[in-house]
Every structure is written in structure tokens, then in C-alpha cells.
Amino acid sequence: MKKSTIRLLGAAAVISVAALGLTACGAGGTSSSSSTGSAVDGKGKTLDVLVGANAQHADALRAWQAKIAAALKKQTGADIKFETFASANDELTKIQTSVVSGQGPDVYTIGTTFTPTAYSTGAFVKLDSAMWDKVGGKSRFVPATLGISGPDSKDQIGIPFASRPYVLAYNTDMFKAAGLTKPASTWDGLLAQAKKLTGNGAYGFATGYADGYTPWKYAWTFANDYGTPLVSGKKANLDSPAVKKGMEAYFGWLTKDKVVNPAAAGWKDTDAAANFAAGKSAMMLMTTASAATTFDASPIKGHYAFAVMPTVPPGRAAHPPSRSRRPRSSRATTSSSRRTRRTRTWRPRTSSSSRARTSSSTTTRTSATSRPTRLRRRRSSQPTRSWPPSSTPAPTPRARRSPVPGATSSSR
Template identity: 55%
Template structure:
């Protein structure tokens, strides 16, 4: 999905104006969060947000135009500051919480939100706050699943959604006699085998084994689909048959099923995407709308589409299984507990989550809306049916301050298994040892977490 620079910038300016002209929520600057326009004359609202390295010019223009429109609507200045990594953001949160000074609003990755909230630096949103934002019903309800530990304790507002799906090559599936992508992992492996022709350098799947983020998502999904929650309260459930089976399945695509290019041992997600975009595989798993630009300018631009990731292991779902389509992925925004500009913060959050602004943001940056109305309007757009379906069928990862450490422990099992994968076999003894280490690490983090 490509746009000319002038069209992109015009779209940003128009959306900011439309969103703010419709923004009537919020309260007076004196502290009420319901009713009346916000008067922020002489004040500055500070927003801390991740730097967009893919679209840096567009992001800066969005900053400028949004700030100008916010100034016109509220009389307040809007200042953006960017961070480059989760560590940078966490450091800022911790130092600001101690000093009682810093940004009014933080943009938070969804899986990072529990860790950030555990610092105590964010204000719990009240019923009046949600009314000022347009109500909880304004949002895709699945997106609220990682805004707090439960529906009565919410600390963050869903801003952007990036559910994971899989891309497939329609021509390769047709040539293999496959009507549509499988809905189970067992079925997907069978299809991948049919589409594999190693003599031509063609494989069933493009997988990024060396990526820093992909591996744990497979293990979490398969574990949930097996009826095993990786975290149950203060207890980690990693060293068990369900997780072992998940890793065996994930590694087995390369070592046993032979449906993955051996070179994928060294691939990141972007390299796996490039492989799929060149027409050399039938399926590219664990991708989002961030792959649209690459695929729409590739050799298979007229040959691909998206489908839900498998939501079951096999045709028979075990007791307690959840049909997860994706982790609840994207960005939230939280208001700092020390902020003296809560009404301005709520006015800003209402603005950026209103339908027009959300649709414009999607066109520019590719992220799906969290506004339910905006999301529904995209379901009939090219390649969007499965993506919007995944957004509605996404599930939250555990809301615990230990989750960042837990997902790292899960990734480390794969990192430590790369040499074994390269040699063609991950022994059960080695796998068991690594899973036990992940269990111990996860349990220690859970025991320390608030």
C-alpha cells in the first residue's frame, strides 16, 4: 500500500483536523473529566512515543499537524518525544515515577504494558475517563484485553493494532491441489509438504528461526491451543508436555517435516518475508500488515493473500483450549499518574482513537484501528478480511510485570537451539534442559513481580 508524499501529508493534516473538530469529550483544566471543552491555554501536553524508523518523515508530519490541530482545539501545545527501544522507555518511566516529572502520556507496546503498569507510574482509568474517550464500546473489545489485569482495572487506551496472520501464495497452493489454507497446525504441515519441491528451491513455509520476537509467539499460541496457560497466577507452566510438543512442532518443520528452507535457521522476519515475496514458499507465517508494502511491490503482488494462523493443533481441541488467532499485538497509550494535565491527556487520546483519525493512521502506517467502527469499515478492503478477523480473535498475553522476562526465556530456548537446528536435529535431552531453564527463569520473575 503506497502513497505519494503529498497525498500522505495531506491525509495526515485532514485527519487531524477532522478528528479534533469532532472532539468534544474531556473536561475543564481544573480536573473534571466529563463534559465541556478543555481549556488548555498556556499548557503543554507531553507525549512519549516510539520512533517510527520505517516512516520517519510521515511520523514527523503527523506530529506537526496533530500538534497544530490540538492547539487550535484546546489552546494547549502538544510536544512529542521519541524513544528507540523498550529499555529506553522503561528507564524513562522509572525515573519519571521517582521524580514525579516527565511525559503526560506514554505509548506502550501491548506486551510491554503489564511491565510498565507494574512500575505504578500509570493512572487507573475511571468510568468518567472512559466516557470522556467515547466509552469502552468505541473500541474493538479484544483490544481492551491487555489494557489492565481485568475489565474493572484498566490503565491503558488501545491506540493501534497489529494482529498476526499468515500470507499464502495462491498459485503455489493451486498447483499443489490445495483449495484454501488449513485451520489447524497438523493440516498446515500436510499442505506445506504438498507444496514443497526442494529440487526447485521451493518450500511449504518461510520461517524466521533467528528472529528476536517470532519464536515465543508460536509456543504461546500452541500452548494455549493445547489448554495450557503459560502463566497461572504466580505459577509458570512451561516445563510440561504441551510446551515441549510446541517446540518439537516448531523445530520439526525444519528437522523432521523438511518443509522449510535450511537457510531459515539464520533468517529474521524480514528475510523470511523476502523469501516468500520472491515466490519461493507457499506460506509466510507470523506476519502483520507491515508486510503489505513489500508484498504489493513484489513478484507475487497479484498472487498472495492473508489467512488466519491455525487456531487449533488438530481437528479435536482438548479441554481448556482457546482458539487463539494471534497475540493481542499493537500499541496502547497510558496517562502518567503524576500528570497534572489529565483532561488534556484524555482529549488527546479521544482524538487519536476517533474513527477518522484511526483510518488515516492505518493508511499511512499500516497499523489496524482499535476503533470498532473504523475496523469494521476495513473488512472489505483488499487483503484485510483475515487481518480484521484476527484482530477480533486475538487474545491477550498474561498481564504480569514478569511477562517481558518470560517471553525472553521462551525465545532463549530457540536461540540456544540454533546450532542444533543447523545440524538438522534438536535432541530431546537438550530441549528438555532448555525448557527447564526457561521454567526456572519464568518462575523467578513471577515470584519477584508485583
């Protein structure tokens, strides 16, 4: 575990070094770095980096920031200034104000939902082959994670750096006491187990019904599992029978099956995690391995395990015929609804004239509803382009741990 963390922290530092070189080049100045890997002279320079705030694991975030700052200082002589955003609205505001003013962060570390918004402004730098070489080349990344870095392979503005598949956590002691060995591979089977685990003040499932993200995870997951994607091209199938059946099952756990604490109607994901960590629920659904930081600091330390989420939808014993029959390992780790992704993007420091040009080209950004990755901003105005594309490449099975232990919903 330590080796993995150190390696990813090192990768983050490498990307920050590249950002320093890219920012200098983008600003029209000279830089001693090149695609051949020569050293960057960052003495007297400061890299401004935007990251998501993490109130639940503030100490871990500060430690990560200090380690990255020390690594960059040692390698380049440059300093890092970290800025944070606390919510999706704050995140969008940071992008909008920096695009209009031409000032703000050099590196944006944000969820991929806003990538189309950032791309549509024309203010972020497209990464060419030389720039990709500075971070080790595209081959070092899982191909599917590049699918949200831009509208196509030639127009990419974000570099992936973390991807965590959604899993479920279960209390091994409660499972053993109920005569169960592991979570079922179908949602009906999992519900049957949850009913068996409910009683004496404990519940089978813990989930946050009032969370701003969690209900959408289930809508997306169940729609896909039933063989009807939540989004087809430019159409959102919110009123499809698949979504209806999925949501009936999801809310039915609370209202009909009674396998969720009634208080969960007002829970966020952090509340659900706390309930599971207290040993009051047998399973925590739609979590990530980064939750281990919370669980290991609770009474269930050493008494829980992670498992893949079921992929057979409620009311079915097998996948619908129309569903693509990928290997289970692929389905369990690659559904877009089951992974969180974060990327890095850059913007160069701009002159006053280019800021004026940029501000005039931002009228389309507020119409987009998705989130950016780490982007670099262009100096000159660019024509806006329609995005996201009508279809997104299916992810391939592989997950990367977050360099920040315990990262929570800000990365969704």
C-alpha cells in the same frame, strides 16, 4: 480502506485531546475541558507523546504523526512533541527515568506487556468514569482489550487504540501452481501443503527463528491449542508436554521437514517478510494485516492473500477434549498469542515534591517483566499493588487496524 484509516486517525486525535485535558487536570491546574465534551484550550501548551520507532516504515510513521499533530492543533491550539523508543529495553528505561525524575512524556503509546510494570510504580493516573467519558466511554472499546488496561475494572491506567490479530499470508500464484486453493485449517494440513510447495529454490514457510518474539508466539499458541495454557495463574508451564510437542513441531519445520529456508535460523521477522515478499516462500506465518504495506511494495503485489492461522495443534485432527470449543471465528482472532495490542496512558506534570514522593515508590517496578499501555501518571504516591492478575479475561473476536500503516514488532 481509506475511510477506516481516517476514522482511526481521528480516534487517535480525540484521545490526544482528552490527554491534554487530563494532563492539565492531573497537574493541579484548570482546564476548560470537561466530561461533558466542552472544548479544550490548548494554546501555548505542548503534549509530549512517546511512541515506538518504526524504521521499516519511517515515512508512514512521520505522516501519521503530522496528521495527528495537525488535527490536535486545529481542534485545541496545542502542539505535539513526539518521542520514540527503539526497543523493549529503551521502552522500560523511558518509564523508569520519567517515574524517578517526574519529567518525560505525558502520553505513553506502548505495548501492553509493560502495563503491570507501569501500574506497580503507582505513578500513573487511574482513569475514572469522567476520564473515560472524555474518550467516548468504555462502551466504544472491545471489552477484552480492557483486560490488560489494569488489574481490574476499577483500576485501569491504559486506553486501547490498536489491536491486530496474527494471521498468515500466502502466495496465491504458488498455491494455484501446486493445485491448492487455500491454506489448511490444521497445522498438520498446513505442513503437508508446505511440503508440496517446497522445491526449485522455494520453501513452504517463512518465519524468523532468531526473532525476539516469534518463537514465543508459537510456544503460547501451541500450548493453548493443546489445551494446556503456557501460563496458569502464577505458574509458567514451560516444561509441559504441550509446549515440548509444539516446539518440536515448530523447529522441526527447519530441521526435519525442511520446509523453511535454512538461513531462517538467523532470521528476524523482517527477514522472513522480505523473503516472502520476494516470492521465495509460499507462506509467511504469524504476520499481521499491516504487513500489506511491505507486500504491496514488492513483486508479489496483487498475488497474495491473508488467512486465519490454524487452531488444531500438530499431530491432532481436532481439538483436545479439554479445550474450550468456541466458534472458529472466535478462536482464530482472539487468542492472546495471536494479537498485538497497544494502548495509551497518561501521566500528569508533577511538582518537585510529588516527584520526590514518586521516586521513593519505584522500587518494585524493576521486578515486573511485562509492558505498559498508554498511561497517565499520578501526582501523589500510591501503594503498589500485585499484578498481573492470576487470570486474564478471554478476548472477544474483533480486531482494530493500527493507525500507523506497517507497524512492526515494536507493538508486540
